Amino acid sequence: MAGIDSIERRRFLKVIGLTSSAALFDQCSPTGSENVIPYFVSPDDVTPGVGAYYATICRQCPAGCGMVVKTINGRITKAEGNPKHPINQGRLCGRGQAAVQVVYNPDRFRQPLFRQQNGTMAPISWPDAETMLADKLGESKRRGPNRIVWIGELQTDSLDELTAIWLHALHSDRRLFYESFDYEPLRQAGAIAFGRAEVPRYLFDRANFIMSFGAEFVETWISNVEFTAGYSTTRQRRIRDAFGTFACISPRRSLTGLNADVWVPARPGSEALVALATAHAIVDQGLVHPSAGAHAGWLRPALARFAAGRTAALTDVSPDSIGALARQFTAAAPSLAIGGGVGGTGLRHAASLEIAALLLNVLAGNVGESLTYGAGYALDRLATRDDLDQLIQSTTRGDVDVLLVHKANPVLTLPTTALTSALSHVPFVVSFASGPDETTDYAHLILPDHHFLEAWGDYTPRAGVNGVMQPVAERLFDTRATGDVLIDVANQIDDECARACGHAAWRDYVRSRWLGDGAAARGGESDLRWSETLRTGGRFAADAAPAPVALRDISSTLNSIRPDEIEPIDGFALVVSPSMHFYDGRSANESWLQEVPDPITSTVWNGYVALHPDAAGRLGVGEGDGVRVISPYGRLEAAAHITRDTRADTIAMPLGYGRSPSLHVGGRRGANPAALLPPRAADGAHACWRVDGVRLERATRRVLLPVLDATMTAAAKSTRQALATMVRPDRVDRPEAQPHPPVDFYPAHSHPEHRWGMAIDLNACTGCHACVVACYAENNIAVVGEQFCAQGREMSWIRIERQSHAVPADRGLQRDAHVFMPMLCQQCDEAPCESVCPVYATYHNPEGLNAQVYVRCIGTRFCSNNCPYKVRRFNWARYGWPAPLGEQLNPDVTVRSAGVMEKCTFCVQRIQAGKFEAKREGRAVRDGDITPACAQTCPADAIVFGDLHDPNSRVSRLSGAARGYHALEELNTRPAITYLRRSVPGAPDGGD
Numbered sequence: 001m002a003g004i005d006s007i008e009r010r011r012f013l014k015v016i017g018l019t020s021s022a023a024l025f026d027q028c029s030p031t032g033s034e035n036v037i038p039y040f041v042s043p044d045d046v047t048p049g050v051g052a053y054y055a056t057i058c059r060q061c062p063a064g065c066g067m068v069v070k071t072i073n074g075r076i077t078k079a080e081g082n083p084k085h086p087i088n089q090g091r092l093c094g095r096g097q098a099a100v101q102v103v104y105n106p107d108r109f110r111q112p113l114f115r116q117q118n119g120t121m122a123p124i125s126w127p128d129a130e131t132m133l134a135d136k137l138g139e140s141k142r143r144g145p146n147r148i149v150w151i152g153e154l155q156t157d158s159l160d161e162l163t164a165i166w167l168h169a170l171h172s173d174r175r176l177f178y179e180s181f182d183y184e185p186l187r188q189a190g191a192i193a194f195g196r197a198e199v200p201r202y203l204f205d206r207a208n209f210i211m212s213f214g215a216e217f218v219e220t221w222i223s224n225v226e227f228t229a230g231y232s233t234t235r236q237r238r239i240r241d242a243f244g245t246f247a248c249i250s251p252r253r254s255l256t257g258l259n260a261d262v263w264v265p266a267r268p269g270s271e272a273l274v275a276l277a278t279a280h281a282i283v284d285q286g287l288v289h290p291s292a293g294a295h296a297g298w299l300r301p302a303l304a305r306f307a308a309g310r311t312a313a314l315t316d317v318s319p320d321s322i323g324a325l326a327r328q329f330t331a332a333a334p335s336l337a338i339g340g341g342v343g344g345t346g347l348r349h350a351a352s353l354e355i356a357a358l359l360l361n362v363l364a365g366n367v368g369e370s371l372t373y374g375a376g377y378a379l380d381r382l383a384t385r386d387d388l389d390q391l392i393q394s395t396t397r398g399d400v401d402v403l404l405v406h407k408a409n410p411v412l413t414l415p416t417t418a419l420t421s422a423l424s425h426v427p428f429v430v431s432f433a434s435g436p437d438e439t440t441d442y443a444h445l446i447l448p449d450h451h452f453l454e455a456w457g458d459y460t461p462r463a464g465v466n467g468v469m470q471p472v473a474e475r476l477f478d479t480r481a482t483g484d485v486l487i488d489v490a491n492q493i494d495d496e497c498a499r500a501c502g503h504a505a506w507r508d509y510v511r512s513r514w515l516g517d518g519a520a521a522r523g524g525e526s527d528l529r530w531s532e533t534l535r536t537g538g539r540f541a542a543d544a545a546p547a548p549v550a551l552r553d554i555s556s557t558l559n560s561i562r563p564d565e566i567e568p569i570d571g572f573a574l575v576v577s578p579s580m581h582f583y584d585g586r587s588a589n590e591s592w593l594q595e596v597p598d599p600i601t602s603t604v605w606n607g608y609v610a611l612h613p614d615a616a617g618r619l620g621v622g623e624g625d626g627v628r629v630i631s632p633y634g635r636l637e638a639a640a641h642i643t644r645d646t647r648a649d650t651i652a653m654p655l656g657y658g659r660s661p662s663l664h665v666g667g668r669r670g671a672n673p674a675a676l677l678p679p680r681a682a683d684g685a686h687a688c689w690r691v692d693g694v695r696l697e698r699a700t701r702r703v704l705l706p707v708l709d710a711t712m713t714a715a716a717k718s719t720r721q722a723l724a725t726m727v728r729p730d731r732v733d734r735p736e737a738q739p740h741p742p743v744d745f746y747p748a749h750s751h752p753e754h755r756w757g758m759a760i761d762l763n764a765c766t767g768c769h770a771c772v773v774a775c776y777a778e779n780n781i782a783v784v785g786e787q788f789c790a791q792g793r794e795m796s797w798i799r800i801e802r803q804s805h806a807v808p809a810d811r812g813l814q815r816d817a818h819v820f821m822p823m824l825c826q827q828c829d830e831a832p833c834e835s836v837c838p839v840y841a842t843y844h845n846p847e848g849l850n851a852q853v854y855v856r857c858i859g860t861r862f863c864s865n866n867c868p869y870k871v872r873r874f875n876w877a878r879y880g881w882p883a884p885l886g887e888q889l890n891p892d893v894t895v896r897s898a899g900v901m902e903k904c905t906f907c908v909q910r911i912q913a914g915k916f917e918a919k920r921e922g923r924a925v926r927d928g929d930i931t932p933a934c935a936q937t938c939p940a941d942a943i944v945f946g947d948l949h950d951p952n953s954r955v956s957r958l959s960g961a962a963r964g965y966h967a968l969e970e971l972n973t974r975p976a977i978t979y980l981r982r983s984v985p986g987a988p989d990g991g992d
Contacts, residue, residue, distance in 0.1 A: 048073060049891070054472040055082050055537030057459045059452040060095040061583050062154045062179055062379060063087060063223040064461030066537045067096065069453060069472040076100050076453060076473050077890045078777055080936055081225070082537045086465050088225040091939040094581060094773035096225075098590045101777075102451060103476060104884045107589060107664055108435045109448035111478040121446065126480060129447055133485075134492035136428045137170060140401035141493070145171040147399065149391060151178050152406030152432075156378050157458040157466070158510045159483060162501065163406075166486050169500035170493070176383040176391065180413040180584035180655075181342050183222070184384050184686035189339070189354030192557055193362075194373060194549040200358075201375035201462070201546075202338060204230030208238055209332035211278075211325065211360070213271040213353055214250040215341030218259060218766050219599075220578040222379070223461070225939045231259075232764045232940035235983075239763060240729045243328045244985045247813075249274050249317075252575050252610075252652045253645040254343060255599045258802075258818040259766050261985055264325075265647050265814065268573035268690065270315040271340055272349045273563055274322070275356035276306035277315070281326035282363045289333065289365030295551055299363075302555040305563065314563055321812040329360065334369035337361050343577040343652075346690040347682045352561050355554065362551045374547030376463030384685040388414065395422040404430045406482060407449065411438035413584050413655065415633065415677035415688075432482045435589070436662040448479045455481055456507045458514070464541035468514065470534050476884065481506045572615070574631060574694040575652040576673045580768065582656025588666030589659070591783040591885075592776045595794065597708045598654070599767045599820075601641050602802065604706050604794075605786040607657030607670020608641040611696070612648040616640060619698055623707075626699030629653070629671075631691050633678055636671040639703035651694065664882075706790040708799070725762055725803055725819040726984040727963055735962040743972060749829055754925070755848040756906055757948040757976040758935070759958035760822055763983050764942035765800075767820030771934035771943060772798045778907060778933035780893045782879035795873045797904040798824045798934060807986045817984040822934070822943070825850060825871045825904035826967065826975035833863035833872070841901070847911075848948075848976055852903060859899035868968050872903045906945065907932035927953040948976065 046052055051070045058065045058079075066085025070078040079100050083090035112129040113121040124132075140147045148170050150163055154177045167175055183199050191197035204210065204217070204227050217227040231246070238245045244261025251268040253260075266274050280303040282288055288296060308319035329335045337360035340346075340353045361371050388410070394400055396418075403426045410419060423429060423442040431443035434451055449455070454476070457469040483506030490501035504512065514533060515526045533539060578584055580600075581593040588594070594605050601608060609627050611619075621627055627640045629651070638653065646652055657670025681688045775781060775797050782795050805817040831850050833842050841856035842863050864872040878898040881889070889895060892909040896902050914930035927946050935943040946955035958964070959978040966975045 046074070051077070054470055055535060056453065056469045056472060057457075057467040057537070058092070058096045058099060059153070059459065060099050060587065061220065062461065063225065064378070064459045064465070064467060065092060065096055065225055066467060067092070067099075068537075069100070071473050072891055074473055075887050076103055077888060078933070084536055084540065085467065085538070086540050087223060087461060088939070089229065090936070091225050091229060091941070092770065092774075092937045093225050093768065093939060094593065094596065094770040095583060095587050097770060097773040097777050097937060098587060098592050099453065100888055101590050101592055101885065103453050103473075104888045105435060105589060106882045106885065107662070108451075108477060109433070109446060109479070112448065113446040115444045126478070129445060130485060130489050131492065132445060133430060133447070134489045136402055137489065138493045141170050143401060146174050147401040148172040148174070148404070149395075149400050149402070150175040150404045150406065151383075151391070151408055151410065152404075153177065153408050154179055154378055154382060156460040158513045159457060161513070162483055162486060162509065165500050166490055166497070169490065169497040174391075176387050177381050178388070178408045178410055179379075179382050180687070181220075181578065182382045182384060182686055183379050184382075185339070185345060185350040185354045185684060187380060188351040188684055188686070189358055190373065192351070193355055193358045193551060193554055195552065196373050196547070196549060198373060198380045199375070199377040201372045201377075202227065202336060203370045203372065204336065205233040207234055207334055207336035207366070207370040208241075208245070209243075209328055209335040210234065210246045211329055211335065211337045212246070212248050212250070212256065212260070213275060213338070213340050213357060214248070214254075214344030215338045216254045216256050216343065216578060217338065217341070218256040218768060219254060219580040220583055221341045228766055228768065228939040229941065232766070232942070235763055238332075239732055239983045241332070242729050242985055243332075247325060247328075250344065251573065251647045251650040252343065252577075253600075254577055255580055255767060258600065258645070261815065263814045263816065264317055264321060267314065267316045268569060268575070268647070268650055268692065269346055269349065270311075271344060272353040272356050272561060273306060273311045273315050274317050275337070275353060275360060276303060276558070276561070277308045277311045277317070277322045278326050278329065279303055279356065279359050279363055280306045281308060281322050282330055282360070285323070285326065287326060287330040288363050289330070291365045292362050292551070295362070298553050298555045302558040311563060318812040324811045324813060330364050333364055334366045335364050336366055336370040337364075342689050343575045344690070345681070345686065345688060347678060347688050347692070349561070349683070350681060350686060351684050352557075355557060359551075359554070367549060368546055372546030373549050374544065378459075378461050385680040385687060386685040389680070392418050392422045395425050398425060400426050402426075402428045402430065404432070405439055405443070406432045407434075409433075409437045409439045409586065411442065412659070412672070413674050414679070415674040416679040418679065432485075434479065436660060438660045441660060441662070447482070447485055448477070449482045450475055450479050454479070456483075456510045458510060458538070464544060465538070466540070467538035468510075468533055483509060569649050569692050571692070572649055572651045572694045572696060573690060573692050574629070574673070574676060575650060576677060576689045577652060577654055579654040579656040582654070585656040585659060585672070588656045588669075589663040591665045592773050594665060594669075595783050595785075595789065596769050596772050596776070596796070597800070599769050599800070600645065601643065602707050603641060604708055604789050605669065606703060606705050607638055607654065608705060609638040610641045610643050610646055610652040612644065612646050612650070613642050614648040615651070615696070616642045619696055621698050624703055624705040626701040626703055628697040628699045629676060630695045630697065631676040632693055633691065634675040636673070636675055637699050637701065638671050639705040641705065651696070704786065704790055706786065708789060708794055708796075725821060725979070725981060726805060726817055726987045727981040728987045729983050729985055732981075732983055733962050736965065742974075746830065749844055749848070751846060751848050751949065753847065753949070755948040755976070756827070756911065757848070757946065757955050757959060757978070758906070759944045759955050759964070759978045759980060761942045761944075761958070761980040762819050762821060763963070763980060764940040765820045765822060766940050767800050767802060768939060769800055770937050770939060771822060772796055772800065774933040774937040775904070777888075778890060778893070779905075780889050780895050782875070782896075784877075784879055788876065793874075793876050795875070795902070797871070797873065797902070798822055799871075805984070805987070807984060810986055815986050817982070817987065819982045821979065823869060823871060823967070824934075824977070826869055826973065826977045827906060829974035829976065830972060832866040832868065832973060836862040836866045838862070849906060849908060850903075851908070852901065852905065854894055854896055854900050854902070857900045859901065861901065863901060868971055868973065872901055875900050875902065
């Protein structure tokens with residue numbers, strides 16, 4: 001190393017004795033630095049090498065989950081859910097886990113940029129950039145009112161207040177909060193049915209039976225982490241229900257649909273008729289809840305046209321199926337009906353479907369129980385398609401001088417060229433994005449905002465849930481908080497703007513809004529309150545009483561629904577759905593999410609069009625073949641994925657692909673299906689995510705479409721292999737007889753203090769893959785890329801096996817059982833991997849872990865060959881992390897090199913930390929002290945970890961449950977992981 005020879009031996013030993021290794025390398029440089037070691041006098045809340053934790057709010061989507069973010073030496077290493085936050089209660093989805101990676105994304109803007117005359121972007125200083133913006137705004141203000149427009153992500157509280165004041169001082173009230181999914185049909189339905197134009201609150205944990213007409217509540221809909229937890233609670237409570245807890249009525253099965261006990265593949269666009277036919281059956285069979293009896297007079301004639309016998313030919317749903325759903329929906333009160341979600345929002349009838357779902361809830365007595373109004377969702381403030389159309393028209397006319405875009409990307413998901421054409425008419429477009437996207441391609445000035453993990457702010461997703469955001473680490477690049485930019489620019493424009501916005505820094509603005517204007521005078525008391533707020537992550541009030549609502553006479557609305565409008569589809573119906581990993585595409589540039597398999601298809605690194613095998617056979621295409629998709633609004637090419645999870649007349653495409661070439665990870669992958677959609681619905685001011693009349697043509701180009709975790713399909717025969725993962729509801733309390741007593745060929749291992757184990761409940765697991773992303777983040781798992789994935793050389797320590805079981809249909813209801821099984825190292829007591837390693841790199845430690853010593857490993861891969869679970873990963877190359885992604889690496893976990901085998905360790909670094917903390921406090925390790933990353937993040941609470949030696953631990957109790965079994969237990973490997981079978985109505989008797 002350059003300069004190493006100039007260090008004297010005595011000086012070298014002194015450095016070694018007094019400083020960290022970081023200081024050693026500093027002294028090895030020719031000049032050295034002024035400070036010998038970092039943190040010679042540490043901040044009060046920072047201990048070098050020890051994690052510090054900060055509460056904040058996740059802004060990866062509008063749900064607004066609480067976060068607790070871990071930093072070590074000022075670097076962000078891991079995000080977890082905030083246990084005190086009412087929305088997610090300590091859990092986090094995969095997108096939330098990947099937020100850390102966004103901070104260190106190499107594509108982030110490093111400084112302000114402005115567009116030169118030749119069209120390229122050039123750096124500019126912050127003072128010059130703010131002066132340029134102030135000049136443009138001042139000029140526009142003098143030209144007249146409403147010539148300045150703001151379009152941004154959904155905001156509440158401080159930034160909402162500041163932008164409103166700021167725009168008002170500029171004589172403009174034109175502000176739009178844009179999200180790709182506007183939930184306008186929900187608001188429209190609430191206004192018609194109850195006189196409340198708002199998004200209702202869905203309480204899944206209170207429902208005994210759920211009927212969804214396509215809403216993706218496990219993936220992305222409204223608040224997926226909260227809803228997944230509630231759904232899991234219902235499944236556990238109703239595990240013995242012979243009918244099941246969830247029916248999905250949709251032409252395509254999303255991940256949510258794959259978790260259903262019943263799938264009703266209704267004809268695309270007919271879901272509203274199915275819902276109304278169910279409502280008619282409830283009325284006709286006298287199943288109406290007493291609370292809805294007053295509406296019987298007008299309901300019976302209004303619903304007569306929707307009798308199941310009349311609609312069956314239009315919906316492909318038999319009267320027997322409708323009757324069975326109606327009886328279960330009313331018998332399992334309180335139940336819950338939810339509408340079409342995003343994928344169910346078609347050109348017509350989206351609001352009608354939501355009205356029909358609300359009507360079902362009224363008839364079953366669910367309103368006020370599992371569905372309430374008055375929640376005060378921030379989503380109620382989102383812009384509608386009418387608002388966006390007005391913006392496009394005014395910009396095209398030249399009525400807009402300055403367009404400010406704050407962390408929104410309408411060019412990506414607005415399916416119209418009218419917006420891009422309108423943007424070319426705006427003289428000055430300003431973007432506050434922190435990284436490149438499709439909308440920044442049209443910006444004249446880019447003023448990069450902090451990432452939300454670097455920023456002060458606040459967010460209230462619904463009333464009473466007031467979350468505060470604080471920077472968990474110093475900003476990485478030369479970015480500035482948008483609040484500071486607005487205040488500074490206001491003070492440069494004129495006195496009116498300066499008086500309106502004041503002179504305070506953005507941090508002080510947020511603080512004063514939380515504590516009140518007299519906070520400075522109260523001194524220490526306010527400081528204590530503020531510190532407590534930051535520690536808690538906000539202020540969280542108890543749920544307010546729901547607003548009383550009463551169903552209006554909607555007979556005229558029902559009469560306007562024409563069943564004869566549901567005609568056979570010419571061609572295919574295309575369903576465009578949000579992505580579990582990418583949401584609307586905003587997270588597509590995160591390599592963890594690209595490499596974690598799609599929960600539905602198990603594909604990685606590329607988009608696809610999903611079609612039924614019958615449709616593929618007619619077209620003559622196979623898996624991965626190129627397909628040309630042509631709609632009345634556009635065309636594109638994508639890879640074919642063959643699946644039975646759609647009807648033969650339906651195809652599906654996920655959002656998140658076809659991103660801008662400026663994105664190094666997510667760009668140029670697949671195609672953006674928004675190009676195939678109409679600009680808006682025909683009967684409402686909302687977006688449209690489904691279109692009919694789509695044609696498919698075979699394309700000549702074949703697309704690489706790697707599949708990592710293939711779906712295993714098994715006929716539901718009475719064999720242990722087919723029935724291992726499921727159990728009939730009436731047998732959940734009966735332990736399954738063992739085929740033979742266990743046999744030992746070797747002396748039993750001694751575990752004197754602890755025997756760490758895990759219980760994974762397949763009845764709770766939804767297959768969301770949040771655990772997989774958390775494992776990547778915690779354990780420094782390398783991203784290998786598309787080509788290595790295609791060769792089967794992925795590095796993930798956890799894979800989610802999707803097992804599909806054919807269960808006999810019941811009353812025309814399709815009951816295919818889909819079981820999601822997290823597969824990781826089983827930490828076997830009789831581990832086949834241990835006996836074959838020639839260098840003892842893998843061994844059984846005293847606490848029952850199959851330890852892996854990386855420095856011993858010579859890469860023979862004998863252990864992987866001998867592992868029946870195939871959970872070991874071999875480093876075929878030195879993969880690396882593009883700068884600055886390496887800053888996110890967990891310093892408590894060794895980064896593996898080429899030629900080394902690796903696998904799950906139950907997060908041994910967390911085990912050691914938990915034991916050390918207990919020792920420091922002079923006590924034994926308690927149940928719950930240690931939680932691996934996968935268990936900590938799981939939204940469904942499907943993974944439980946603990947000490948099997950502790951008979952009172954939760955994992956010990958679950959491991960002894962009647963539903964428990966071990967994977968491949970006939971091999972006698974004695975795994976430390978116990979799986980709990982999924983309750984599947986109609987499953988054959990395993991004892992037959």
